[in-house]
Amino acid sequence: MTSHTLRAAVIGVGSMGRNHARVYASLPGVELAAVCDTNYAAASNLANIYRCRIYTDYHEMLANEDLDLVSVVVPTKYHFALAEAVIAHGVHVLIEKPIAATVEQGWMLIEAARRQGVLLTVGHIERFNPAIIALKEQLQNHELGNLFQIMSRRVGPFPARIMDVGVVIDLATHEIDILNYLIGSPIVRMHVELHRHLHQSHEDMLSALLRFENGMIGMLDINWLTPTKIRELSVVGERGMFVANYLTQDLTFYENDACQGRAWPELALIGVSEGRSIRLKVPRREPLYEELRSFCEAVRYGTEPVVSGEAGVNALAIANQMVEIGLRDQPAARLIERALAVGG
Template sequence: MAALRVGVVGLGVMGSHHARVVRELDGVELAGVVETAPERAASIDAPVYRSVAELIEAGVDAAVVAVPTTLHESTALELADAGVHALVEKPIAADLDEARRMADAFRRNGLVGAVGHIERFNPALQNLRSRVEAGELGSVYQIATRRQGPFPIRIADVGVIKDLATHDIDLTSWLAQSPFRAVHANTSRRSGRPHEDMVAFNGRLDDGIITNHLVNWLSPMKERITVVTGERGAFVADTLSGDLTYYENGTDATEWDAVSNFRGVAEGSVIRFALKKREPLRIEHEAFRDAILHGRPGIVTMDEGLTTLAVAEAVMRSADEQREIEVDPETLPSALAGRLAGNGSGR
């Protein structure tokens, strides 16, 4: 079988990583890249084109869209009109109208449209989801995330909510297998830019799980932590190191009063799981390839990307209006909107 010809549009930080993985992936050929900056184009051992039209003319089956968010819609629609499958970096688009047009175009043309929410492909989170789904934690009570670090110079067109918090919105709903129903947020602007650089928000999922998220570009240390707490204990996933640790609720009370008073709930076993740590971007590209060639599930669909963006916009609105905002079913794909229109089952 001939290799799948894949192009990469944009050779910024993420685009360069995409090009590297495409080149190394079985069953895939890096057919070319679109880049107008000579210094970036010079580093790639592949045909370089100055426009998406030139890339399409050269012949590609699929493409990665790694341009600034404001260019996602125009780039993706050009690919869809040409019958080219696409993996679009997150967030899917700058606003919901753009996201809807993108999702509709790929659906209408029978194409695979994926969104690059890479955290779903982190081995620690994939293993965590399997364990939660298997009932190892019992009922899930809360999901909390911390995503913070220094300011990334590469981001100029969106704030921390759409650039970073969309990771946490997507992975939280995916881990719980339940959509967000409401959010309440606070933001700040400390770096002199027009967009927010810090957000703290709480959420409520459709099944009653409560969530908490701290996201910023202002911390001197880099942190990527997800904590899932339930009736049997808590899982802690570190997606920087790919580690997953389980803290079990204890069954034996601590007899040392001073320690017991300090620590509270009795402690059980603590287990750090040995995981096979493959690169998440490679796993993401394998899922994209297999969706195109074999129709396999596993990608983050454009409808899911649209849903995540709708929650992100609700977070921004909550911060502006200083109140809890319910996620409007009318903004979401029809299947999810129908679910939210009904009564959520409390947990």
């Protein structure tokens, strides 16, 4: 156990990095020691707010500061180099998802952290969403009985700031990790449709149909084309359906009135009917605050982080497979040409 004040730093102070800095500065027993960004003005503005040191070179920051932990919050293509440098200095690291640009780089970072004896975690923030945590508890308690289907919708406006990856890596990795967390069964088959309407070089729409080894069916609806942000996940089982709203952190149970304690296969002879809708009591918390608090506790007490590097690699590998399958019968060049033709 580490009893001293933990010294934290953030590399990359864009929209997400600024929030990492804000949370570290507010956590008890944690000092935001430094921020680093190639944009000096952005780093300076943040440093003036939180009274921490400014760097534009992460090598200089790692050499000069005695740090306990670092958040790497930069474009995906820079994850590997920055995280590798942090690990090499013996500093615990949180890498915003995805873990790296490639699966191979992800495994290299995991091995480097193991050799150095430091913690590595990946910023799959929805693991810390109270609605998802409550849903996991309900499923573990078998409140739905046999599970049939899981559906996830993560859509919203086009983010002009994201240019290095498409919607699969940026958004679908959230849902892939949550499916792994909630279902715990490998995907054995998938059908994927991709399209590019607005993004200059990557897909901005994903529709996927999944089959899990346990027999469940999954559906993903992910895009950057919807004029309002929707973040919703539903699970259907023999006793009804749970719907989790990521944004409001509401969890609602829609009862199958025909069930009334009956078990499958008897229920199959009766069918499904509409019953009560019950909104469960879920305490609201900021997921990022909970994520960074959990990371700091893991560093302080020497425990394993909630989201392992292996979980991050798994989410990235499945996302890459979705892109590969989506483009297999429709090469990228033809996909882009068709999208431009439709857009024109």
